[in-house]
Amino acid sequence: MVLDSGLQSGPANNAIDRHYLDLHAQGACPDQLRFYRSLPSASVGRHQIIDRELRIDYCRSNDIALVRRLSGGGAIYLDPRQLGWSLILKRPHTWRQLGLEQLLALFSRALAKGLKRLGISARYAYPNDLEIEGRKIATLFAASEAESLLLQGTLLLDADIRTMLEALRVPTEKLSPDGLSAARERLITVKECLGKIPDLEKIQAAIIHGLSTGLRLQFGGRTKGSGAHIPQCDALAEESAAAHQIDWREDRTSALESLWKTPGGTLRARAVFDGEGKRIEWIEIGGDIHLDPGDLLCKLQRALQGLPIAHTQQCMVDFFRDNGVDTLGFGAQDVVRLLHILLDKLSLRRDVQLSSKQLNALMIYSQQAVSARQILNQASVMLVPYCAKPAWCKWRTRDGCTECGLCEVGEAYRLARERGMQVTTVTHYEHLVATLSDMKARDVGAYIGMCCSSFFIKRHRAFLQAGMPALLMDISGSNCYELKQEELAYAGQFQAQAQLDTEVLHQVIKFVPRAG
Structure with a gap:
């Protein structure tokens, strides 16, 4: 089934994805592909610390909605100049052994086939982008619930670079490999490639062709507007609240923070220790990372809270081994290293006259x-x-x-x-x-x-x-x-x-x- 929900707010599009993924996991709805566009929104990945990724005050003062995706990865800016889509399907038997990296690569190459029909030659760029000669034109994400997969993508039809850089706490260097090119030189749009933006139905048809041939899927007829679930006010409020689930503006004056850069993204941790510095009282771990299942960091945090520090390393190694964690570009040892840095700062705190803020x-x-x-x-x-x-x-x-x-x-x-x-x-x-x-x-x-x-x-x-x-x-x-x-x-x-x-x-x- 193919749906087109048209132009919606960021929270509405998030709520629609959540609604259909839940139904699909329960066996209550068929596989589906939904196209949509978004009103101005800043979207963070499932595990990101929102205040480290977005300029929240700027977003609020400029009516840019804040949302947290079901999928991992980095922050993106959405507006009507982009075409988004969400593909929800039961994981095919031939995909059972595919990890996140392989899924995103497969999804990206299928999309590239579709864009080829429009005269756009794009290539997959690790871990989750499509690029044309080093310039990004599309970004893709993945999430799962039970045996149901959610594959999300956004295509740059055109781009409001100025607002993008103001909304995201992402300097232009992030968008430029050598740090010297302007952000505009790191992105490319459909309009720039073709000189104009084709009719949306033509673009959608190309994407459908790419996904159907590249993923060996069959899509039925299209349903517009009223065919898509329209979320109620309480669902929209829940999405807005979910955006701040990981927000480090909350005052925890004694919390120590650490970060560790990996090929799969930047890991961050924040923890409070007991008065003797022997146990973890509270800990939160996040980052612009991809992992599956998506709730594993929450489970790991619960496993670490109250645990004697001497047992934390083995706990994390055992957790990753026993829970079948699928990570992209990082592993258990990186999370162990992240905790080591926290414990290193805890040790320093005993011998220096510095606040937690200064140690951080x-x-x-x-x-x-x-x-x-x-x-x-x-x-x-x-x-x-x-x-x-x-x-x-x-x-x-x-x-x-x-x-x-x-x-x-x-x-x-x-x-x-x-x-x-x-x-x-x-x-x-x-x-x-x-x-x-x-x-x-x-x-x-x-x-x-x-x-x-x-x-x-x-x-x-x-x-x-x-x-x-x-x-x-x-x-x-x-x-x-x-x-x-x-x-x-x-x-x-x-x-x-x-x-x-x-x-x-x-x-x-x-x-x-x-x-x-």
Whole structure:
């Protein structure tokens, strides 16, 4: 059966998907393909922390609805310029052994066949996109309930790039492999490919052809408008509430946070420990990740709460083994690493005079799970971002500092000099890559540095390729990501000034041995 529910609000489209997936899992409705479009909406994946992914205040002030999908993955912006569809079907016997990665690849290639009929040549890009010469034109997601599959997709007919970047807490670097191209150069639309947007029925027919031939499915006739379930007010209210199921704006002053970047997305955790630091009282895990079944993180959280810390690692390994978890681009060891970082900060809290908020500003990177204390004990280099120097400083875009005492950078240089550390002001992105490469060649054991968390996540490849353990301190104030000026920043031309937290620096650098 093929439905066309037309233009609906984001919460309504979510509610429709939820309604039909529940019915289908109960055997109460047939397989179906539904086409739709959305009024302006910001949609987060099932496991994402909403305030880390969306500019909530901007969305509310501009009547952009907030929704949480049934499927995982990253945040997307939806509006009438996109065509969406949801395919609900019983998992065919031939798909029983297919994991999320294989399903998304199969779904993407089927869609590519359909677009070919329109004269658009797109290719599957891991993990869940369709691209044309590196430019994204469609995104796909998957979820399941019992034996029922929900395969979702959105096709860019046209794009409102400005609103997209304002609504999503996604800098243009996220949309650009080299961080230097504009977001418009990372996306491509049907209109740009064909010079116009074909009639929607023609586009739908192409998609139906691709899905039917690529997935070997048969679709019946179409039903428009009233053929689709129209959600009631209470269902819409539930969808709006569900959007905030994972929202870290809630005040938990003692909670410690960690993040760990994986090929499948960024994992995040937040936890509260008992007064003696021996048990987990409460924990929440999320991220822009794909996993199946979708409720497994909630089950894992329940398994960890109240558990002695000494038993947590084995608990997670056993949980992933016993529950048949299907993950895309990450595994049990990544979640273990995420918890290790939390426990590392818990250990640091006993010896430093820092609040949980300040500890949460520390980003620990180590492929070998080296602790923060070990990193600091081995650190011989400090990297400082040029954007922390005042705009009027003649040394702002140069490596070096006169330690004049008029900004925090001078204090960082002084503290590093006392410990015989090499200090480098990173003046642009290519300079960072070259500096890390030189450090790796000199067998630098570890280093400390400062950067915003957005940079750490989006440019993680540079830290990964360097391979050296690092303790990085988040910077505050005017950063290029919030101001959406990261292209200027990467080129060394950002004008605003960020701030270093010298209190945090004083507390952590005391673990770095003094020179001599």
